[in-house]
Amino acid sequence: MRLTVDRKQIEINADPDMPLLWALRDLAGVLGPKFGCGIAACGACTVLIDGQPVRSCVTPVGAVEGDVVTIEGLAEGDTLHPVQQAWLEEQVAQCGYCQAGQIMSAVALLEEIDDPTDADIDNAMGGNLCRCGTYPKIRAAIKKAAALKMARA
Amino acid sequence: MATLGKIARRTFLVGAAALAGGVAFGAWYVARPYANPLEEGLAEGEATFNPFLKIGSDDTITVIAPRAEMGQGISTTLAAFVAEELDVPLARLTVEHGPTSWAYYNGTMMEESGPFPWYEEGFVAELARDAFATVGKVLGLQATGGSASSRDGFVRMREAGAMARMMLVEAAAGRLDVARGELTTRDGAVVHEASGRSLTYGELALDAAKLSPPSRVTLKERGDWKLLGKPQMRVDMLPKVTGAPIFGVDVWLPEMLFGTVRMNPVFWQRTANVDLSAAQAVPGVVKIVPLQTTYGHGFGVIAQNTWAAFRAADLIEADWGAPAYPADAAAVDAVLTTALDTEQGSVMREDGDVEADFADAPRERLVEAEYAAPFLAHFCMEPMNATALYRDGKLEIWAPNQMPTLVEYLSGAAIGLGSKDVTAHTTFLGGGFGRREVDTTIYAALMAREVEGRPVKVIWSREEDVRHDTYRPAAKGRFRARLDEDGLPVALDMKIAAPSIIGSVMRRTFPSLSPAGPDGTITQGSHDQPYTIASYRVSGVKADLGIPVGFWRSVGNSFNGFFHECFMDEIAEAGGLDPVQLRRNLMGDFPAALAVVDRVAEMSDWASPATDGRAKGFAFTLSFGSWVAEVVEVVETDDGVRIEKVWIAVDVGTALDPGIIEAQLVSGAVFGLSSAMNQEITLKDGRVEQSNLHDFDAMRIHQCPEFEVAILENHHKMGGVGEIGTPPAVAALANAVSRLKGKRFRTLPLSKEVAFA
Numbered sequence: 001m002r003l004t005v006d007r008k009q010i011e012i013n014a015d016p017d018m019p020l021l022w023a024l025r026d027l028a029g030v031l032g033p034k035f036g037c038g039i040a041a042c043g044a045c046t047v048l049i050d051g052q053p054v055r056s057c058v059t060p061v062g063a064v065e066g067d068v069v070t071i072e073g074l075a076e077g078d079t080l081h082p083v084q085q086a087w088l089e090e091q092v093a094q095c096g097y098c099q100a101g102q103i104m105s106a107v108a109l110l111e112e113i114d115d116p117t118d119a120d121i122d123n124a125m126g127g128n129l130c131r132c133g134t135y136p137k138i139r140a141a142i143k144k145a146a147a148l149k150m151a152r153a
Numbered sequence: 154m155a156t157l158g159k160i161a162r163r164t165f166l167v168g169a170a171a172l173a174g175g176v177a178f179g180a181w182y183v184a185r186p187y188a189n190p191l192e193e194g195l196a197e198g199e200a201t202f203n204p205f206l207k208i209g210s211d212d213t214i215t216v217i218a219p220r221a222e223m224g225q226g227i228s229t230t231l232a233a234f235v236a237e238e239l240d241v242p243l244a245r246l247t248v249e250h251g252p253t254s255w256a257y258y259n260g261t262m263m264e265e266s267g268p269f270p271w272y273e274e275g276f277v278a279e280l281a282r283d284a285f286a287t288v289g290k291v292l293g294l295q296a297t298g299g300s301a302s303s304r305d306g307f308v309r310m311r312e313a314g315a316m317a318r319m320m321l322v323e324a325a326a327g328r329l330d331v332a333r334g335e336l337t338t339r340d341g342a343v344v345h346e347a348s349g350r351s352l353t354y355g356e357l358a359l360d361a362a363k364l365s366p367p368s369r370v371t372l373k374e375r376g377d378w379k380l381l382g383k384p385q386m387r388v389d390m391l392p393k394v395t396g397a398p399i400f401g402v403d404v405w406l407p408e409m410l411f412g413t414v415r416m417n418p419v420f421w422q423r424t425a426n427v428d429l430s431a432a433q434a435v436p437g438v439v440k441i442v443p444l445q446t447t448y449g450h451g452f453g454v455i456a457q458n459t460w461a462a463f464r465a466a467d468l469i470e471a472d473w474g475a476p477a478y479p480a481d482a483a484a485v486d487a488v489l490t491t492a493l494d495t496e497q498g499s500v501m502r503e504d505g506d507v508e509a510d511f512a513d514a515p516r517e518r519l520v521e522a523e524y525a526a527p528f529l530a531h532f533c534m535e536p537m538n539a540t541a542l543y544r545d546g547k548l549e550i551w552a553p554n555q556m557p558t559l560v561e562y563l564s565g566a567a568i569g570l571g572s573k574d575v576t577a578h579t580t581f582l583g584g585g586f587g588r589r590e591v592d593t594t595i596y597a598a599l600m601a602r603e604v605e606g607r608p609v610k611v612i613w614s615r616e617e618d619v620r621h622d623t624y625r626p627a628a629k630g631r632f633r634a635r636l637d638e639d640g641l642p643v644a645l646d647m648k649i650a651a652p653s654i655i656g657s658v659m660r661r662t663f664p665s666l667s668p669a670g671p672d673g674t675i676t677q678g679s680h681d682q683p684y685t686i687a688s689y690r691v692s693g694v695k696a697d698l699g700i701p702v703g704f705w706r707s708v709g710n711s712f713n714g715f716f717h718e719c720f721m722d723e724i725a726e727a728g729g730l731d732p733v734q735l736r737r738n739l740m741g742d743f744p745a746a747l748a749v750v751d752r753v754a755e756m757s758d759w760a761s762p763a764t765d766g767r768a769k770g771f772a773f774t775l776s777f778g779s780w781v782a783e784v785v786e787v788v789e790t791d792d793g794v795r796i797e798k799v800w801i802a803v804d805v806g807t808a809l810d811p812g813i814i815e816a817q818l819v820s821g822a823v824f825g826l827s828s829a830m831n832q833e834i835t836l837k838d839g840r841v842e843q844s845n846l847h848d849f850d851a852m853r854i855h856q857c858p859e860f861e862v863a864i865l866e867n868h869h870k871m872g873g874v875g876e877i878g879t880p881p882a883v884a885a886l887a888n889a890v891s892r893l894k895g896k897r898f899r900t901l902p903l904s905k906e907v908a909f910a
Contacts, residue, residue, distance in 0.1 A: 022459050022460040027458065038616075039846070042846060071396030084395065088390055088391065093387075094224030094225070094226070095224030095535070095583050096224065097535045099394060125854045126853050131824070132224045133820040133823025133857070135853075135854040136819060
């Protein structure tokens with residue numbers, strides 16, 4: 001089975017019913033997406049497929065068509081994605097475990113809406129749980145990322 | 154190390170003797186330094202100065218921050234201790250957790266184990282603190298907990314930096330042939346201003362490390378701090394925004410197998426009539442291993458990938474047996490109620506004569522209430538996991554854990570090995586909150602032994618994680634107060650029943666020891682609060698429920714903060730006083746408490762009259778050495794009650810990193826609000842009913858209030874940070890919602906009676 005993950009072609013031998021998350025983590029060694037709940041309720045496993053945020057823990061790998069982008073594929077060389085840069089500047093992460101998923105959801109949001117309102121952020125990020133309570137900083141970082149992204153464009 | 158069990162036994166027994174001033178181990182035993190574990194495994198050109206510091210001739214400066222980084226920012230603050238005295242920018246350091254070693258014992262964590270409140274500084278209280286700190290050192294207990302890591306490292310790790318700096322200067326003086334006094338240090342180099350010559354630490358390290366360490370060091374005065382006291386960029390931020398493989402679940406080893414566990418949903422029971430055939434038929438399953446441990450009984454499934462292990466674990470059939478403990482919420486409540494009805498309990502605070510004051514109390518001056526709090530799961534974002542490799546009689550473990558010396562001892566013991574044959578590596582923790590015990594590593598060790606030579610990464614499903622937690626205890630309290638003519642309490646009597654956390658932890662870890670005496674966690678947050686009331690009694694009743702309980706962020710304060718501070722609000726209401734004014738009246742002896750109360754009242758504009766559909770609630774808790782007052786504002790909306798804003802004023806004594814402190818206060822409050830809104834763990838037929846986020850959710854971004862935090866430094870002793878935001882958040886929310894609804898809520902979670910937006 002062939003997949004495009006973070007701009008690289010990978011070949012894996014997986015049961016098509018295996019969730020994409022475990023195919024990435026256990027078979028391809030792509031460890032950025034995290035396992036949190038297994039029922040698409042915490043968002044830690046979020047990846048983008050053709051730009052759309054997807055909970056990889058409930059997506060059968062056999063059903064994946066399109067380019068998969070994980071947290072590991074966001075930066076261009078040493079240059080962080082504007083969302084990662086904003087996360088760094090706002091010092092968002094505490095334990096950090098949910099942040100790969102938070103960042104992927106935020107990337108998808110900013111692809112959709114250049115300058116999201118608080119309500120847009122609530123709608124896009126409600127499926128991403130953070131037990132450390134970094135939500136106020138996530139909100140601030142998304143706004144900063146929007147500005148950074150516009151400045152880079 | 155095989156003698157740890159013996160030492161532990163002696164130490165626990167000896168605790169009381171040490172308290173009485175006896176020198177249990179002899180001064181030599183206590184004072185002797187542990188060997189520097191960095192001596193082993195130094196690379197070519199690398200030198201070590203002490204257990205906290207290595208410097209390479211390539212100018213790589215490695216600081217060991219030997220506490221579990223679970224998000225609380227401890228790696229940054231500990232590194233800053235060394236960097237401050239070494240005169241190196243934080244960004245120049247490589248920060249590692251380092252090896253497991255007794256040298257990294259945590260003395261401070263045990264310090265407050267005596268029956269003395271934080272503000273009690275008499276001779277006996279201080280003696281007890283010294284004695285308990287000694288226990289931590291003698292046990293070689295490398296552990297992260299009790300909000301104690303910064304306090305523990307504050308002197309030791311600054312001294313480590315200062316000592317190394319002096320040795321580097323001395324080496325430079327020899328090399329440059331100048332007097333030490335002519336040299337200064339800056340940005341990782343020793344500089345001779347007069348001649349403009351300088352040598353980097355890397356150039357000096359090998360020579361400097363050979364010198365004997367100075368017998369005395371002088372630490373910088375606070376006014377000279379460059380890093381401490383100011384917000385720093387966290388050393389763990391970049392890996393966390395780039396998805397680096399830093400967590401336990403990310404361990405990746407050659408030839409690695411994957412696994413999971415399926416433990417008996419009935420605690421402590423063995424299994425019968427086991428049928429593994431369906432599980433074994435799942436493609437990719439390698440082996441199914443029975444697990445019989447002090448944590449419980451069940452099965453480990455080893456497979457080619459985690460998904461196969463999960464599927465197989467689901468298919469295990471067995472007769473799981475019946476519970477030998479209260480099997481549902483009604484039975485749990487009955488045990489707690491009976492305990493309150495029939496037992497005196499341990500009196501943890503007794504001022505005045507409570508019995509006499511209530512004997513002749515007029516009915517109209519009495520306030521009485523009962524409160525209850527449920528079991529809670531930790532729900533760390535990173536589910537429980539550990540990786541183990543067994544080969545040639547040696548065990549190697551990689552795990553997100555909070556107590557690596559015990560991990561080595563107990564995981565080794567589970568497969569008949571002594572600690573010398575076990576090596577534990579501590580990864581980053583995807584949340585800890587007090588959950589990361591040794592069940593994960595014991596199970597992984599037992600499984601690894603069955604596939605000798607191949608590592609096994611054992612990740613629990615979320616369902617298994619929720620159903621086999623070490624829960625925050627369920628607790629129940631009965632409270633009464635007698636008011637005077639001005640509405641102030643002249644007598645307060647509090648009795649709290651809960652299972653003993655210490656007893657439950659011991660049953661799992663050292664079952665041969667039975668801890669005697671009272672468990673202070675039952676009343677922690679009620680018996681140790683800075684209120685002056687003429688007659689004031691707080692008793693704790695141990696009510697063994699047989700359900701595994703453990704340390705949950707802020708421990709006993711998590712429910713006692715709720716009990717104590719909501720009952721204070723009831724006293725205020727009954728006496729016709731404003732809740733903040735009541736506290737001010739009772740806290741006059743404690744300026745640090747008064748200052749945070751006043752500050753939060755000012756920040757939240759407490760005095761302004763309430764408007765329709767809005768209410769504020771107040772609460773105060775002194776825990777882990779820090780004084781915290783919080784105000785929560787709630788608003789009635791079409792979708793239910795919304796938590797709109799939270800104000801926090803905290804006195805931590807010395808604020809080492811205001812950025813991290815603010816983040817921790819917000820984090821602790823969100824954790825508490827999540828629980829108070831709608832979390833509870835309940836049992837049916839002795840099995841935990843909840844299993845995942847659909848029935849045990851936590852606060853989401855759209856529910857998260859705005860926060861405003863003020864950090865004060867009035868108190869002369871430094872307090873902790875990681876847990877202190879939680880207790881008052883729970884109580885302040887309950888007080889706010891009670892005001893909003895005009896009805897007193899005395900049971901958690903509040904969602905039993907109130908809908909939240």
